[in-house]
Amino acid sequence: MFISGLKVMPASFRSGLAPYGLWFSQRLESCIPLPLIRWAMDGADLRRVDLSRVTMPLCRAMMSPITAESTDGEWARPWVTRTCIISAGKAGIVPSADHEDDAIKYRDIGRKGNAETVAFTHPLMRHPWNKQDPELFARAAKCWFERQPLPEGFVEL
Structure with missing residues (x-):
C-alpha cells in the first residue's frame, strides 16, 4: 500500500465547525487567482473546484477519513x-x-x-x-x- x-484531525472535527470551515475555505480559495495559488504551491497543477458540488453533506463526509480517532x-x-x-x-x-x-x-x-x-x-x-x-x-x-x-x-x- x-x-x-x-x-x-481530532474526532471532534467530524462535527462542530470543521465542515463549515472546509466549505468556507473552498469558496475563499475560489476568489484567489489560480496563477497566484499555483505560484504559492510551487507550481502544483491545481484546478478550480465546482463549488456547486462542495455541499455541507460532502464536507461532513470528508471529515470522517481525516479524523483517525x-x-x-x-x-x-x-x-x-x-x-x-x-x-x-x-x-x-x-x-x-x-x-x-x-x-x-x-x-x-x-x-x-x-x-x-x-x-x-x-x-x-x-x-x-x-x-x-x-x-x-x-x-x-x-x-x-x-x-x-x-x-x-x-x-x-
Whole structure:
C-alpha cells in the first residue's frame, strides 16, 4: 500500500465547525487567482473546484477519513499489508505540509501488522505533492511497489 498525505484531525472535527470551515475555505480559495495559488504551491497543477458540488453533506463526509480517532479515542488497528506512508514536508506561506507525527504514528501502528511498513517525508514537496511533481510521485510509487529505494530527496521517519 502507498499512502500519501496525512494530517489527522481530532474526532471532534467530524462535527462542530470543521465542515463549515472546509466549505468556507473552498469558496475563499475560489476568489484567489489560480496563477497566484499555483505560484504559492510551487507550481502544483491545481484546478478550480465546482463549488456547486462542495455541499455541507460532502464536507461532513470528508471529515470522517481525516479524523483517525474513533469516538473512543482509538486510532486505526494494525493491518497486514506492507505500507509506505509519505508525508509532504514543505509548508511556507501556504500551510500545506502534512503532519510527520501522524505519519510516524500510523507507521508504528502498521508495523504491528507488518514490520516492513515505513514512513518518509520529502522536505521540498507540498500536499498535494502528486500535483506538484507527478513524475516524482509516480517514480516513488513505482519504486515502493518494485521494492526499490525511493528516489533521492525522501527522508525516512
